[in-house]
Amino acid sequence: MPHTIIIFGASGDLTSRKLIPALFLLFKKGRLPPETRVVGVARTKYSSDDWRKDLTESTKKFAGKQFDEAKWQEFAANIFYQPGDISNEGDIAALGKFLSELEKDHPSTRLYYLATMPSLYGPAAAQLGKAGMADESAGIRRLIIEKPFGTDLASAQALNKEVHEFFSEQQVYRIDHYLGKETVQNLLVLRFANTIFEPIWNRNYINHVQITVAEDVDVGSRGGYYDHAGVLRDMFQNHLLQLMMITAMEAPVRFQADYVRDEKVKVLRAVRQITGTDFAEKTVRGQ
Numbered sequence: 001m002p003h004t005i006i007i008f009g010a011s012g013d014l015t016s017r018k019l020i021p022a023l024f025l026l027f028k029k030g031r032l033p034p035e036t037r038v039v040g041v042a043r044t045k046y047s048s049d050d051w052r053k054d055l056t057e058s059t060k061k062f063a064g065k066q067f068d069e070a071k072w073q074e075f076a077a078n079i080f081y082q083p084g085d086i087s088n089e090g091d092i093a094a095l096g097k098f099l100s101e102l103e104k105d106h107p108s109t110r111l112y113y114l115a116t117m118p119s120l121y122g123p124a125a126a127q128l129g130k131a132g133m134a135d136e137s138a139g140i141r142r143l144i145i146e147k148p149f150g151t152d153l154a155s156a157q158a159l160n161k162e163v164h165e166f167f168s169e170q171q172v173y174r175i176d177h178y179l180g181k182e183t184v185q186n187l188l189v190l191r192f193a194n195t196i197f198e199p200i201w202n203r204n205y206i207n208h209v210q211i212t213v214a215e216d217v218d219v220g221s222r223g224g225y226y227d228h229a230g231v232l233r234d235m236f237q238n239h240l241l242q243l244m245m246i247t248a249m250e251a252p253v254r255f256q257a258d259y260v261r262d263e264k265v266k267v268l269r270a271v272r273q274i275t276g277t278d279f280a281e282k283t284v285r286g287q
Helices: 013-028 048-066 069-076 089-102 118-130 153-164 182-192 223-248 257-270
Strands: 003-008 036-042 079-083 109-114 141-146 172-175
Touching: 003 013, 003 089, 013 036, 013 048, 013 069, 036 089, 048 069, 048 079, 079 089, 089 118, 109 118, 118 141, 118 153, 182 223, 223 257
Parallel strands: 003 036, 003 109, 036 079, 109 141, 141 172
Antiparallel strands: none
8 A cells, every 4th residue: 555644744844854864764674564655735836846855955064874775766756845824725635636646546545744834734634524535445544743832721722622523533643753762762671671770760769850951953944833832842842841750750551642642641630830930040041
């Protein structure tokens, strides 16, 4: 069965710096299923060849020594681009037609990856649903939503409601790309599979934990996003809290999404709430 990964926001920083290099390295290691295609969607008026050319340079840069020209050309042959506005009904209909032609109307798996501004998550889910592109009669359909998922509880619940109008919960992935970092994943092994650390990884033996995020990428072209979201929403309420939960959680019964989530929630429930003047007295912020 063919597999198609559709990336909305394809002309953005996340796509060129993280998503395409990661997919290419999976391909190079033989870890992508056969007949896997990548389709980029953004408002920029690119052709498929234009996008491949740009991605060649960015992937060379970000894949570094792991870049292989011959393998890249083989991978790039299955990269395509369809210009369009994710909130425009006509553009989504055109995308649907493009995908059907690409897949030759065969049953296929589709992953819709929203590497866009958070304000477009709801409209994107709605447009895909209205166009019949969430329907699984012709194959698996999954919606991948980048953080942040809402800006507070009310907006997160509202976004959930919008998404669930067309996509079932089993079709939705809410992801934090920090959790894909090897260092983060190694924390679970260090904690639970290490007989030296596992018995003493608790409050009786550990005084405190410091989590440092040593980023080497500045704001760059994301000024508009940062002006709207702010660094606390961009880094603290997702990346850093995820790291805190992984550091403090107990071992899940099984390594499955629901069980891991349950253990993380227990950590959040155990955290002392910060209210009122606590923010001024118990936090330090600087620039």
